[in-house]
Amino acid sequence: MGTWDIGPFENDMAADFAYTLDETAPDKREDLVRATLSRTIQAPDYLESPEGAEAVAAAALIAAQCPGGEPISTSYGPKETLPAFADDLRPLAVEALDRVVAEKSELAELWNETPSGPKWRQSISRLRTVLAPEYDPQKDALFDI
Secondary structure (H helix, E strand, C coil): CCECCCCCCCEHHHHHHHHHHHHCCHHHHHHHHHHHHHHHHCCCCCECHHHHHHHHHHHHHHHCCCCCCCCCCCCCCCCCCCCCCCCCHHHHHHHHHHHHCCCCEHHHHHHHCCCCHHHHHHHHHHHHHHHCCCCCHHHHHHHHC
């Protein structure tokens, strides 16, 4: 797999996923994202790198639509309009990201062998935080008045 940076679409598999998404009928794009995440979560034992890269790309697309999410601005991402993703995709994306960084993940193993591994893990952590913001007791206490 060709990888040129840590971004979610900065590898061959994710760029191919974006192309497939563009070629998919507009009303089926959410189904493709959902299937990609589900396939990652349901991987029986060892998660292969291509599936992991596609899951990260799918999660990034969902995160881009969340408050605090970063837009997909790379030329390797989808070019066609994406639907407003259903809220139930967020926990699915979080679960897929957790699987991607787990012990039995080829993508995590490959990144662990590089100097950029920690930066890649930080980028995954940022996506996860956007998808599932942590409860902030101080912030929420303001509304309990």
